[in-house]
Amino acid sequence: MLFGSSGIRRKFDQELIDTALQVGSSLAEKSSDILVGMDTRTTSPLLAHLVISGILGNGGRVHMAGVVPTPTVAFSTRRCKAGCMITASHNPEKYNGLKLFNPDGSSFTQSQQQEIETMTGLRQWANWQNQGNESQIDAITPHKNAILEKVNPRSARPVIIDCGNGAGSTLTPVLLSDAGVKTICINCNPSGVFARPSEPLPEYLGYVGEMVRKTGAGCAVVHDGDADRMMAFDSKGKFIDGDHLLMLFAKYTGAKRVVTTSDASMIIDEIADVHRTPVGDAYVSEELVTWGDFGGEPSGAWIFPRISLCPDGPYAAALFCEIAADWDIAQEIDAMPSYPILRESFHTDSATALMTVIGASSPTDGLRIAGEDGWCLIRASGTEPKIRITAEGKTLTRAKEMLEKGRDLVRQAKTA
Secondary structure, eight states, rough: OOOETTTTESSSSHHHHHHHHHHHHHHHOSSSSEEEEEEETTTHHHHHHHHHHHHHHOHHHHEEEEEHHHHHHHGGGGGSSSEEEEEOSSSSTTTTEEEEEESSSOOOOHHHHHHHHHHTTTTOOOOOGGOOOEHHHHHHHHHHHHHHHHOOOSSSOEEEEEEESGGGGTTTTHHHHHHTTEEEEOOOSOOOSSSSSSSOGGGGGGHHHHHHHHHHOOOEEEOOTSSEEEEEEETSSSSOHHHHHHHHHHHHHHHHHHEEEEEEEEEGGGSEEEEOOOOSSHHHHHTTTSOOOOEEEETEEEOOOTSSSOHHHHHHHHHHHHHHSSSSEEEEEEESSOEEEEEEEETTTTHHHHHHHHTTTTTTOEEEEEEETTEEEEOSSSSEEEEEEEEESHHHHHHHHHHHHHHHHHHHHHHO
């Protein structure tokens, strides 16, 4: 199975190299006009050239955007028939992969992914008279201008930006600067080696909160490796968790229909009608095609259909700055409900088999157990050899009880 919960992703190896060439050829078989972009990883240029070779060799036309955020590729795919981003998102540098997009910015659906998987074993090549062609395009400027047409980022105080040495370095700093926001940039050089772990988790970002307090910044925004994610700090230097960011964006934009994932907190149900999907922004995106005003997941993927059906970290960063100018975000967050959420994961090379024993129809979608005043989700990671357990309760005792239910099911599966 090539595709996980968010495209194709694995440690860089010969299989990934072969896959890139095959996927390029398969894309050209289905779509003649394809946009390609890449993140800052040292292996991304090689994989991009392989995808491009596959497209050209099967007679397709390539528009190469260079190093850009994933949402920039998704946004600019509206000019083409399909888009391909070379990235492993928030994974460490030794990983890489491919994300595929439709013209509306949505990820390839499961049926589209299945078509690509079916064709990857059959390389398609055009004859010498029908080889494709390649051109270079500026995808950053149209995306930046589209964001500034819809959002008014502003701040009387500096804003800290931490791009984690990823692809967000090519857009978010200039986006906020062009809007007149004074910025303090951290890790905004696209070096291909991450100064911190790419996933924007609070345990990796303590220095950001400290810098907010020392500089008197109004807020801080943080990206992962390809800038489809955005997390944030308030003016007090406090990290805002994903569930409260989801609620903040929904409340500020007036979204009454919110699509989120099965691991998101119950708090969002208190202000909106909610549709829940399996974990993975591709599922949220697919649901938003037919229902919803706004979508996201607690990992930091925020989808605003008014710009694209792809999680858009730079758009979210600009909108967060606008909110910070209009509202006292720290006060808003403190006024929101908060229920204990417990998360844990453990490494296993048998994640798929264990989830099958537990009874999940799809290992990465997992099994969600809802009880009175709480729930538990057990699922295999779509990107790493792990099983993840998430539990929430209206009290800590209830959250611990639901977490233990998850642990029990995993233990029973191991001994079955």
